[in-house]
Amino acid sequence: MQRINEIKEKAFGPRIPREIVFRDRFRFILPTLLMLTAAVVLFVSTFFPYWHMDMEAPQYPRGLEMTVFVNHVEGDVQEVDTLNHYIGMRPLSEAGELERSLAVIAIGALVMLVVAAIFIHNPCALLLTWPVILYPGIFLLDLWYWMQNFGMNLDDSAPLSSIIEPFVPPLIGEGKIAQFTTYASWESGLWMSAGASVLIILGIFFHRRAYKPLLDEAKANRQQHENQ
Amino acid sequence: MATGGIEDGNPPLEAGISQADMDYLHIFDIKKMTDAVAAGKTDLINGFPVISLETAASEGILHFAPEPKSPHGADVTPDGEFVVVSGKLDPHVTVYSVPKIKAAIAAGTDERDVFGVGILDFDTVVEVQVEVGLGPLHTQFDNQGYAYTSLFLDSAVARWTLGGSFSDLHSEPDWELITKTPVHYNIGHLATAEGDTVSPDGKYLVAMNKWSIDRFNVVGPLLPQNFQLLDISEGGETMPVIYDSPIGVGEPHYAQIIKADKLKAWEVYPEVGWNPETMSVDPRAVAPGDEGVTRSGNEVTVKSTLIRSHFTPERVNVKVGDHVTWHMTNLETAFDATHGFALPGQNINLSLEPGEHQTIEFDVTDEGVFTFYCTEFCSALHLEMAGFFMVAPN
Numbered sequence: 001m002q003r004i005n006e007i008k009e010k011a012f013g014p015r016i017p018r019e020i021v022f023r024d025r026f027r028f029i030l031p032t033l034l035m036l037t038a039a040v041v042l043f044v045s046t047f048f049p050y051w052h053m054d055m056e057a058p059q060y061p062r063g064l065e066m067t068v069f070v071n072h073v074e075g076d077v078q079e080v081d082t083l084n085h086y087i088g089m090r091p092l093s094e095a096g097e098l099e100r101s102l103a104v105i106a107i108g109a110l111v112m113l114v115v116a117a118i119f120i121h122n123p124c125a126l127l128l129t130w131p132v133i134l135y136p137g138i139f140l141l142d143l144w145y146w147m148q149n150f151g152m153n154l155d156d157s158a159p160l161s162s163i164i165e166p167f168v169p170p171l172i173g174e175g176k177i178a179q180f181t182t183y184a185s186w187e188s189g190l191w192m193s194a195g196a197s198v199l200i201i202l203g204i205f206f207h208r209r210a211y212k213p214l215l216d217e218a219k220a221n222r223q224q225h226e227n228q
Numbered sequence: 229m230a231t232g233g234i235e236d237g238n239p240p241l242e243a244g245i246s247q248a249d250m251d252y253l254h255i256f257d258i259k260k261m262t263d264a265v266a267a268g269k270t271d272l273i274n275g276f277p278v279i280s281l282e283t284a285a286s287e288g289i290l291h292f293a294p295e296p297k298s299p300h301g302a303d304v305t306p307d308g309e310f311v312v313v314s315g316k317l318d319p320h321v322t323v324y325s326v327p328k329i330k331a332a333i334a335a336g337t338d339e340r341d342v343f344g345v346g347i348l349d350f351d352t353v354v355e356v357q358v359e360v361g362l363g364p365l366h367t368q369f370d371n372q373g374y375a376y377t378s379l380f381l382d383s384a385v386a387r388w389t390l391g392g393s394f395s396d397l398h399s400e401p402d403w404e405l406i407t408k409t410p411v412h413y414n415i416g417h418l419a420t421a422e423g424d425t426v427s428p429d430g431k432y433l434v435a436m437n438k439w440s441i442d443r444f445n446v447v448g449p450l451l452p453q454n455f456q457l458l459d460i461s462e463g464g465e466t467m468p469v470i471y472d473s474p475i476g477v478g479e480p481h482y483a484q485i486i487k488a489d490k491l492k493a494w495e496v497y498p499e500v501g502w503n504p505e506t507m508s509v510d511p512r513a514v515a516p517g518d519e520g521v522t523r524s525g526n527e528v529t530v531k532s533t534l535i536r537s538h539f540t541p542e543r544v545n546v547k548v549g550d551h552v553t554w555h556m557t558n559l560e561t562a563f564d565a566t567h568g569f570a571l572p573g574q575n576i577n578l579s580l581e582p583g584e585h586q587t588i589e590f591d592v593t594d595e596g597v598f599t600f601y602c603t604e605f606c607s608a609l610h611l612e613m614a615g616f617f618m619v620a621p622n
Contacts, residue, residue, distance in 0.1 A: 058383035059413040061442050157239055159246045162297070163317045179362050179381045
């Protein structure tokens with residue numbers, strides 16, 4: 001029994017002594033609350049748009065628009081594909097197929113990592129959460145990868161291939177392609193995931209502050225034990 | 229050469245046709261063509277003398293000049309000195325000099341295409357390229373030294389200055405874009421008043437737009453196309469759209485605007501009984517009092533006159549198997565007094581302008597009583613201008 005407890009403590013960090021829980025409740029609730037909120041916000045972000053592009057051209061008085069979610073794209077995708085075929089760009093449905101199919105499961109896994117980190121009271125918690133912290137950046141990198149992959153690999157047998165040089169639409173802000181002006185913006189889902197990252201960083205900070213004294217105490221106890 | 233056939237794995241025509249970097253402006257020497265025909269250097273195809281491509285190449289009838297690909301319009305300036313070509317996929321109009329083309333042909337060329345046609349050097353024959361915008365198509369001219377080019381992708385009309393003999397007509401530098409007016413939407417052709425003649429004249433330009441999108445009330449998915457009137461009289465940067473006009477039938481191509489006083493049309497035909505095909509009085513024309521129905525075997529001849537508001541005769545009796553020859557004369561001499569003649573069941577519809585004569589023939593196959601009637605609202609009693617075509621069984 002003693003042995004099992006030792007292994008548990010090694011893996012998950014020290015448990016909180018009862019007397020401290022009652023005396024210093026806020027110290028332990030704060031990181032839990034921050035990280036739990038982050039997990040919820042991250043999960044909810046999958047229902048919100050991450051990235052948006054507005055396109056303006058003379059013959060589209062109402063403009064065209066596209067909204068990227070983690071697992072699908074909404075908006076004038078068919079019209080954009082129809083226009084893109086002139087310049088030899090592949091259909092948008094071929095971009096990030098793997099990412100879109102795995103997105104919800106992957107984000108579910110990230111959420112689980114955050115939840116797990118709540119229960120682990122040693123520095124492993126940081127190890128578990130850093131993929132979650134980096135996630136918004138990874139999303140943008142992946143989006144940029146596909147935009148440059150599509151924009152730089154135009155089929156040179158397309159009807160208008162000779163007038164459109166390969167291009168990478170900007171990840172944010174204004175761009176110009178033939179008679180189109182494009183405006184890209186980061187949307188609520190992406191901001192939510194970025195917010196989750198901030199909450200996790202804060203959570204880890206308070207998590208560490210809450211459990212470091214316990215860890216240190218346990219370590220001191222062990223050393224004392226060995227010395228005896 | 230692109231032949232299409234995506235079902236066989238070939239590139240679609242839209243891509244295949246636009247693969248080469250340059251297309252060719254075809255320059256024909258009409259004098260040499262007439263000489264070749266006179267010398268009998270022609271092939272007979274379906275009875276027509278045709279100059280073959282080989283002959284055109286070897287006799288120097290045809291020359292090529294490279295032009296930006298997917299070209300539209302080869303529009304000659306009013307003085308005949310320049311040819312304006314727009315490569316749809318190039319933001320420039322390319323202006324060729326006619327004297328330079330003639331000099332290059334006279335100097336000769338060693339470059340030949342696969343059919344042996346001489347290819348002139350691009351830089352030698354081009355006067356200038358003017359950047360006007362995206363998707364240039366066709367060009368028209370005015371009497372102020374400007375050219376007007378339709379821009380499909382920009383959905384605009386570009387006004388730019390001509391050089392050469394037109395230089396003094398405008399105050400801006402030669403060969404320069406002056407202004408662009410957005411049009412709604414996707415312009416194809418355009419027309420200025422007498423804008424492709426030796427003396428353009430007038431204040432207006434018509435933009436022939438393929439799409440109207442939000443310019444008119446939407447009454448269903450099939451939208452009218454849109455002719456827009458632009459006032460080009462002021463010159464410089466002023467070139468407003470002043471009127472939208474829905475066009476129900478696509479798709480608007482070449483239109484011509486001419487001065488109204490050039491039209492000297494008849495108001496009515498000069499004499500009653502006129503045949504517009506022979507431009508003379510038809511010998512079969514029916515005079516008042518000569519109307520009637522006569523029969524010879526199964527050949528029935530009907531002589532009719534039309535005048536407000538009745539046909540004479542009003543009853544025509546025939547039999548199944550008859551062959552009918554029907555002479556019809558509109559006796560009207562009044563301006564705009566057109567009558568129509570419809571005979572449902574026999575698939576006959578005529579329009580008879582004032583004074584016009586027409587003769588029609590048909591075989592009678594179905595028995596019954598058919599009403600014939602006037603189809604132009606000719607008078608207060610137009611509805612009563614009718615008669616019966618009665619077919620008895622044989």
